[in-house]
Amino acid sequence: MKPETLPLFAGTKDAKLALLALLPRKAEYPRGARLLSAGEKCQSIGILLSGGADIVREDAGGDPVTVAHIGQGELFAESFACSGEPLTVSVVATLPSLVLWLSAERLLSGAEPQVTANALRLFARKNLYLTQRIEHLSRRTLEQKVLSYLRSVRRAAGTNTFCVPFDRQGLADFLGCDRSALSAVLSKLKRKGVIDYHKNSFRLL
């Protein structure tokens, strides 16, 4: 994936130049490598050019929890880098990965205005995504969580039949529940005639 084609540089006259202003560094990591560790302060925004990684919380009291997955082209650690807070999570490569590191300081001052505006938009979008997930997670019962989620996907798709970007385990993680409990709720909803589904294709009536 070419850095200049990233959404962050959309609309710039010279993406290459805009990129250089952010002091880019590329780094390769083997599978299993730690890109960042909890407790550090990080000055750089990460962009995963290729490969895959997990954001992991290793809590003192509890066992480690995978908070999110990072796919190709996605930003990570941007909030920590831009807010100056130390990391509360670690980032671990699940595949051999190529990472582009960009200076957060430069992004905050000294970058092309178009790039900063893009960043603001990206941050806003992520906020919306997080807020939506919170709305699903806040429902009291699993059935409500599932319906809240399916309705949000339907709204985004604009059709009653749509696909979800998860397998069952992924959806269970996203909704903060057990996979088999999710399966049970889904088939109950199917029996009740509220939804229909096959694999990750759903219909909401």
Next chain:
Amino acid sequence: MKPETLPLFAGTKDAKLALLALLPRKAEYPRGARLLSAGEKCQSIGILLSGGADIVREDAGGDPVTVAHIGQGELFAESFACSGEPLTVSVVATLPSLVLWLSAERLLSGAEPQVTANALRLFARKNLYLTQRIEHLSRRTLEQKVLSYLRSVRRAAGTNTFCVPFDRQGLADFLGCDRSALSAVLSKLKRKGVIDYHKNSFRLL
């Protein structure tokens, strides 16, 4: 609350000027008024100068749910305004309120760089806050949710004794559970000697 003293304008040479570049409009709302309605596209970022408001989701299938409260000095609708997405929630005044509306378009291009940088930092912080809440909400049991939350407050406070900024009902809403169930879990943890508390002052051992 004076607009020029807002964090958004911190570090500007002339806060008044920086404010004017964002085409500010002030508006007053009586208690119960809708500041924004789901489905609209909003071009403006809201800042609550005084009063109080709730962010409410009115779902087709379910009853309305209060997603968040907005207090004095807080931003709202900023993510929708900056990303261009239509609102999925409504905003309702719970008290007579004074709102400062600022042009999102201007913030994205044409604002003082310092202001844009401040916005980026604020968005980043909100991001972290939302992510943390998701981590709590994702735990499987209420006990884990509570401990996850209390540990995060302890980490922020740096001491084993600390106060939480919620009453019980507020904490229950934040953790997505029933208030009495929360009370029950808290006293179980107290009996087990894991925590101690009185009102909203907690000690985590």
Next chain:
DNA sequence: TCCGATTTGTTGTAATTACAACGGATTTTT
């Protein structure tokens, strides 16, 4: 201080969910 209102804890019950185990289906690898 007294009263009313609000907040918080407790109890009981019904419903929900986690968890583990298993079997069938599907996919991938050899």
Next chain:
DNA sequence: AAAAATCCGTTGTAATTACAACAAATCGGA
């Protein structure tokens, strides 16, 4: 094609939680 691995739904059980109702404690005026 066979074997292995993964994914998915089902079942049973124990634990958890929602929910409603109520009692105790706390708070805020009058």
